Amino acid sequence: MNTKRDNANLLAHVAIVLMEPKYPENIGAAARAAMNMGFSRLIVVRHEPPDREKMLKMATHNATHLIDAMELHTDLAEALASFSYIIGTTARKGRSRRNVSHPRDMVEKIVPLLPNNHIALLFGPEHRGLTNEDLNFCDLTTTIPTADFSSLNLAQAVAIHCYELYSGVVHMADEKKRFVPKLADSYELEGMYSHVEVVLRQIGFLKQADYEYWMRSIRRFLGRYHIRSKEVKAIRGVCRQFLWHENQQQETTGSKETK
Amino acid sequence: MNTKRDNANLLAHVAIVLMEPKYPENIGAAARAAMNMGFSRLIVVRHEPPDREKMLKMATHNATHLIDAMELHTDLAEALASFSYIIGTTARKGRSRRNVSHPRDMVEKIVPLLPNNHIALLFGPEHRGLTNEDLNFCDLTTTIPTADFSSLNLAQAVAIHCYELYSGVVHMADEKKRFVPKLADSYELEGMYSHVEVVLRQIGFLKQADYEYWMRSIRRFLGRYHIRSKEVKAIRGVCRQFLWHENQQQETTGSKETK
Numbered sequence A, B: 001m002n003t004k005r006d007n008a009n010l011l012a013h014v015a016i017v018l019m020e021p022k023y024p025e026n027i028g029a030a031a032r033a034a035m036n037m038g039f040s041r042l043i044v045v046r047h048e049p050p051d052r053e054k055m056l057k058m059a060t061h062n063a064t065h066l067i068d069a070m071e072l073h074t075d076l077a078e079a080l081a082s083f084s085y086i087i088g089t090t091a092r093k094g095r096s097r098r099n100v101s102h103p104r105d106m107v108e109k110i111v112p113l114l115p116n117n118h119i120a121l122l123f124g125p126e127h128r129g130l131t132n133e134d135l136n137f138c139d140l141t142t143t144i145p146t147a148d149f150s151s152l153n154l155a156q157a158v159a160i161h162c163y164e165l166y167s168g169v170v171h172m173a174d175e176k177k178r179f180v181p182k183l184a185d186s187y188e189l190e191g192m193y194s195h196v197e198v199v200l201r202q203i204g205f206l207k208q209a210d211y212e213y214w215m216r217s218i219r220r221f222l223g224r225y226h227i228r229s230k231e232v233k234a235i236r237g238v239c240r241q242f243l244w245h246e247n248q249q250q251e252t253t254g255s256k257e258t259k
Helices: A002-011 A024-035 A052-061 A059-071 A076-080 A104-114 A154-175 A186-202 A211-224 A229-258 B002-011 B025-037 B052-059 B061-069 B076-080 B103-116 B154-177 B187-200 B209-224 B228-255
Strands: A014-019 A041-045 A071-073 A085-089 A119-123 A140-142 B014-019 B041-045 B071-073 B085-089 B121-122 B141-142
Touching: A002 A041, A002 A154, A002 B002, A014 A076, A014 A154, A014 B041, A014 B228, A024 A041, A024 A059, A024 A154, A041 A059, A041 A076, A052 A059, A052 A186, A071 A076, A085 A104, A104 A119, A104 A140, A104 A154, A104 B071, A119 A154, A119 B052, A154 B025, A186 A211, A186 A229, A211 B209, B002 B154, B014 B076, B014 B154, B025 B041, B025 B052, B025 B061, B041 B076, B052 B061, B052 B103, B061 B076, B071 B076, B103 B121, B103 B141, B121 B154, B121 B228, B187 B209, B187 B228
Parallel strands: A014 A041, A014 A119, A041 A071, A085 A119, A085 A140, B014 B041, B014 B121, B041 B071, B085 B121, B085 B141
Antiparallel strands: none
16 A cells, blocks of 8 residues: 555656647546556646647546646646656657667656655657757657657557556556565675685685686676675685585594694 | 668568457558558458548558558458468457467567568457457467556557567567577587586595585586686687696606606
């Protein structure tokens, strides 16, 4: 129950911003999609107020409150002024459109920012998308992958982004509830590598010549798996036991020699 | 280039099936979404042929060919007859709606089936969704997660499913190009566990009492990380070297004893 409220608080930090949408029906359909995924803030940048009836027809009665609360601006800079992170969505991959993200990668980047930031998801007009000037406001640009060069319906693009973001927030909340093991820190790992090295030298596994190569391989092996604190202790336990055993044997040998 | 054609071949195995859609505009918008994501087969189950002009308005000229090639049936069983795997989409979670998947999990299940199967993605009518009777045809049911109980626009639901499926197919093609390490098989792992056990017994790490507990921990540790063939060989190399070293020491002791 609490998680649901936490999610709602996070989603309230996101606004859907539509830059000069031509068709009021698309604003309504976008409002419905936003509402479905738990977003409630809708901002429209447009010189003329859009036709209310046409918006409501596509918003359905479930999203009427989003249309009622819709913020209308005539200037994009003004509409975006209060946001600390802005995501621009684009279908075109022009010269200045190099660093575009898949919506899923965008979600990974912004979900951690949500608690402390207000974030705008900016969509361009149906017929031409966002201009380079519009994109100058953006910290990140996303493109929904399509099979060929083809532009998505505006409200469908809003729906896909909202769906990804909502899924990302829910996923993060689920992750938090999961058991997270305490991974070994660098200090623990370094101690373990030294300990392992002493043992390997003792048994003559590491020849001076390939010593560096092997220690690098061992670091890569043990490092790749994000091993846990507990496991570092167990590995060092084995090393300690080996060295004790080795010592015992040498003492035996020593005592036998003095016989 | 080849990958693109391979993807197109796979996507041709999928049909979007709309059960009794009320609004021809939604059929058109669904056709456009399907086309955006590389799908070209659209099937409508409906007693009256839908109004062509209303469909085309939302399909836009890019997806006109999907509307032209649209298959019209009056009976769902007949429409689905040639498909070997059918996915039903639903917003409702009734008593018989227990095993519903997130669209992303559905994609994981069906992408491997694509090369050898024809797959239908079935969507219900706008006002009531699929009935239990309709769902009897389905091998799998998906629900797009929403913030509250709220039903998505039909074409948006189609867009989200097509987007997930297209992303899944592209992702699979990318994965195929990636380096896949050869993981150790069970035979290699068992050989390694035995070898490690011999060493641990030799140094007296495993007391008889906690022997089982420790070997289980070690199996869990080494098993969890999906270690590679190459790494099994390296670990066994260390074991072999230890046992050789141990043997040498005992020989030294032995030879000293005979002095």
